[in-house]
Amino acid sequence: xxxxxxxxxxxxxxxxxxxxxxxxxxxxxxxxxxxxxxxxxxxxxxxxxxxxxxxxxxxxxxxxxxxxxxxxxxxxxxxxxxxxxxxxxxxxxxxxxxxxxxxxxxxxxxxxxxxxxxxxxxxxxxxxxxxx
Amino acid sequence: xxxxxxxxxxxxxxxxxxxxxxxxxxxxxxxxxxxxxxxxxxxxxxxxxxxxxxxxxxxxxxxxxxxxxxxxxxxxxxxxxxxxxxxxxxxxxxxxxxxxxxxxxxxxxxxxxxxxxxxxxxxxxxxxxxxx
DNA sequence: ATTATTTCCTATCTTTATTATAGGAATTAT
DNA sequence: ATAATTCCTATAATAAAGATAGGAAATAAT
Numbered sequence: 001x002x003x004x005x006x007x008x009x010x011x012x013x014x015x016x017x018x019x020x021x022x023x024x025x026x027x028x029x030x031x032x033x034x035x036x037x038x039x040x041x042x043x044x045x046x047x048x049x050x051x052x053x054x055x056x057x058x059x060x061x062x063x064x065x066x067x068x069x070x071x072x073x074x075x076x077x078x079x080x081x082x083x084x085x086x087x088x089x090x091x092x093x094x095x096x097x098x099x100x101x102x103x104x105x106x107x108x109x110x111x112x113x114x115x116x117x118x119x120x121x122x123x124x125x126x127x128x129x130x131x132x
Numbered sequence: 133x134x135x136x137x138x139x140x141x142x143x144x145x146x147x148x149x150x151x152x153x154x155x156x157x158x159x160x161x162x163x164x165x166x167x168x169x170x171x172x173x174x175x176x177x178x179x180x181x182x183x184x185x186x187x188x189x190x191x192x193x194x195x196x197x198x199x200x201x202x203x204x205x206x207x208x209x210x211x212x213x214x215x216x217x218x219x220x221x222x223x224x225x226x227x228x229x230x231x232x233x234x235x236x237x238x239x240x241x242x243x244x245x246x247x248x249x250x251x252x253x254x255x256x257x258x259x260x261x262x263x264x
Numbered sequence: 265a266t267t268a269t270t271t272c273c274t275a276t277c278t279t280t281a282t283t284a285t286a287g288g289a290a291t292t293a294t
Numbered sequence: 295a296t297a298a299t300t301c302c303t304a305t306a307a308t309a310a311a312g313a314t315a316g317g318a319a320a321t322a323a324t
Contacts, residue, residue, distance in 0.1 A: 002134035002221040004282065008239065015238050027299065036233075041284055047301070060292025061298045076242065089134040089221070089250075101168075106147050106262050107140065110208065114253060118221075121249045130238050136311065159270065173313055179272070192321025193269040 002089050002118075003080060009037060009045050010083035011076065014127055017055065018071045025057075025064030045083055052082040071131060077122035087122065089114055134221050134250075135212060141169055141177050142215035143208065146259055149187065150203045157189075157196030177215050184214040203263060209254035219254065221246055 012035045020026050020034075028046060032039035046065065050057045056068045067074075080087050088094035090111040092102075102108055144167045152158050152166075160178060164171035178197065182189045188200045199206075212219050220226035222243040224234075234240055 001223055001226075003243075006282080008222065008224070011239050025299090029299085038284070040286075043301080044284095050300090057300060058292090059290075059300045061296090062293055063291080063299045065300090090140065091133055092140070094133075107143050110257060110262060111135075114250070117249060117253045118246070121246060125242060130242060133311095138311080157270090161270085170313070172315075175272080176313095182271090189271060190321090191271045191319075193267090194322055195270045195320085197271090 002087060003084065006045055007080040007084045007087075009035070009042060010049060010079050011130075012037070013042065013046055013049065013065075014054070014067070014074065014079055015130060017065060017067050018127055018131055021067060025062070025066050027064040031065075049079075049082055054079065054082055070128075072126050072128035074127040075123045076125040076127070076130070077119060079127070080122065087118065089118060134219060135216065138177050139212040139216045139219075141167070141174060142181060142211050143262075144169070145174065145178055145181065145197075146186070146199070146206065146211055147262060149197060149199050150259055150263060153199060157194070157198050159196040163197075181211075181214055186211065186214055202260075204258050204260035206259040207255045208257040208259070208262070209251060211259070212254065219250065221250060 013031055016031050016035055017026060020030070028042060029039055031046075032042050035042075046055070049055045050065065053068060054074065055065045057063070057065050077087065086094045092099060092105075092108060093111045093115045099105065099108075145163055148163050148167055149158055152162075160174060161171055163178075164174050167174075178187070181187045182197065185200060186206065187197045189195070189197050209219065218226045224231060224237075224240060225243045225247045231237065231240075
């Protein structure tokens with residue numbers, strides 16, 4: 001599975017934030033209750049979204065999270081990538097791996113194309129699209 | 133990762149069989165040596181390809197494996213699916229899982245579309261395409 | 265018939281990745 | 295001061311992937 005619970009949760013949180021944006025920070029406890037996931041588990045995912053600048057956090061009492069940009073500015077690709085680290089369908093194209101046989105591998109061009117197809121699709125979809 | 137070593141190996145084996153088809157069955161030991169993978173590990177993958185009818189096995193001395201159809205008749209999608217079981221990018225669309233929230237999930241349509249995009253691409257590529 | 269070579273089957277082990285929980289430190293509005 | 299919140303680190307539990315081992319069954323070649 002290319003997209004795991006972590007990536008799906010990230011998207012759920014972003015959608016929840018979009019739907020409950022009243023100007024005030026939204027506490028994670030509220031989000032967790034609505035999306036029915038353990039707050040503790042969501043913490044790590046949300047923390048990554050925050051570190052990558054996709055959401056803005058406010059600490060302390062009456063703190064929480066807010067989207068940092070308009071919903072139409074977020075692509076699904078960047079949200080999933082922020083949570084999963086990569087959305088490469090095959091390790092060969094994830095950058096981490098170097099295959100000594102790459103230069104004469106008959107499959108590699110296929111994997112690269114596949115990666116592009118997926119990227120193009122997920123980059124074309126914004127958070128706003130999902131809310132419609 | 134949606135496509136793992138197993139799926140990549142399946143494709144490697146199919147390509148190797150295509151390139152060494154002289155009418156006689158090709159022993160797995162030969163294939164393993166050429167693609168530089170452990171024969172024992174390849175066995176399970178090759179066995180799946182055989183059971184799904186993608187290749188034909190001949191047992192006993194001077195036995196081995198052969199492609200059962202012309203190379204242009206194999207789509208990459210079916211080869212990977214035979215080896216991996218599924219090539220769904222998200223468990224939500226793999227069939228195995230039933231999510232009680234499916235009916236009002238904002239993300240599900242996206243995952244279904246993504247699955248389609250991937251399927252369309254991998255179904256459009258044949259083994260013959262990779263050999264060119 | 266015997267033998268060598270091969271696929272086939274089943275079991276198990278190791279390693280890695282994912283999923284999840286726990287405890288508490290730091291921050292800040294009230 | 296207090297209560298509510300994010301933030302940080304560690305670790306445990308579960309599942310998936312990757313790999314190995316031993317031997318049974320089949321069959322061509324001798």
